[in-house]
Amino acid sequence: MKILPNLVRHLGAALIGLAALQAHAAPAVHDRMVDAAGLQIQTLQAGNGPETPVVLLHGYAETSHMWLPLIPRLADRRVVLAPDLPGAGTSSIPASGFDKTTLAQDIHAMVQAMGYRKVKLVGHDIGLMVAYAYAAQYPDEVESITLMDAFLPGVGDWQKVWLLRDLWHFHFYGDTPLKLVQGRERIYFEHFWNDFAADPKHSVPEADRQFYARAFGQPGRMAAGFEYFHAFPQDAVDFAGFAKTPLKMPMLVLAGEKASGAFLIEQARMVATNVNGVTINGAGHWLMEEAPEATMTELVRFINAPQAETNMRSRAAD
Template structure:
């Protein structure tokens, strides 16, 4: 009997050691990412920060139905060579939620003021979804202060034939704001967001994790969170006017465009080539809109490779 038990005991001991190592690594990763806030451009922005090194700092901008939290896995991959900053946009997460200022030009000015408060003269900038619109507005307004830019799965209002995207199946939520929509989603934030997390994914069972769904629903349920989120879409018409003007001067810095095969596909890559001269486009195979969660094995290496150049 002892002869049979010893291999089982050794296997159990080995498993416990592996679990302990994973727990330690996860704890170390969490400790490596610190939480901060800064009052800039008339708002208080919460942001996550990690890393060190002499390479240009990297700014990561989240999209709708998420917060800076989405970038945690990527931050740890970049932190050995870069300072990495992941803010909650005005209106999201733990950042303040004023009545106005949700056009992407102003949101970019918030982020620029944050970067300047941290004394960084030049950055690399990455944006997903609404965040890509802010990233583009940042690069268009401060081109000499952006070393490179990444746009991840959504679209640029006002650029090319953008209304084909704007007027498709998601027309309802682009215009879903005001008193009645706010009453409809009050206390039902997760039900509302399930539409995005499920229907924008290639496979709803391989999208945003359960833990993250709970986290994001609670973040947007904070006072003013849903109203502020709706403002991102309410400002698309102003964004279109601003971006049409920005596009008259093409960006010169390197641009990487990542787009989900089952979501934006080629469309965002084509838009990128309308606004920039040096564009690398990559379609993430088999992925829907949530590139970081649906296809981390393709998305994170592509980002690290580009940002480490």
């Protein structure tokens, strides 16, 4: 009878195919709580390849959750770390130290505690400010840096940037603002998710809006978020000082055409000598949500490229 040999052959082929699929499956993403700088920093971690680890830093009204679509695309050849900034997500809420210089020191302590020295940095919004402060303080430990749509306080004519057209929310902190938004976190965040997008209907997805509203609705989280803005005057002083020593590592700047546009690229060239500027056509501030494929393609290309290929240029991307 040929049935049994055929069955064995087909079963063997199926097992080989399953093994191949598993070998090419997306790397698993794990949650870790890392003790560093007197804080507990919650971190998403994936990958274990030999290349330089990447640290992904989220912005305001989001958490490390925003990076989940990108992590598998980078984790095929390196460790990828996406922490919740102190005060956000499930990381500790510090009593003070929401200036970006201190937050960068906290993230650096986390990286050191995990056993890594040299990293590549990616930051969006508030996260780009933390990434810049990290690179400025530890330039020998940063192989490359990516800044994604926002601005650098204290650099150039920074107070005229597009994202500052609504100055009220940068002064919105204290007891009364907290009472006004308690239980209404989603309403408050809708301003950012909708008004900073090129098209509110193609901005942060509904499921993510619910996730972030719940996260920031936890005790102390909105107060911590307000402190990111409250610290801008100190950030401006610190960054003006950092800018006196231009960064030399390759820098990618991704800016939404309908948001930061050329402004962030111009700022970057005031603080770094090797800037690779890309404007994402048609996108607003929420690059990972409004233009995910174009954004992730640029990120993966830059992070995976040999350092010699990350030369200065400026262009637009669809």
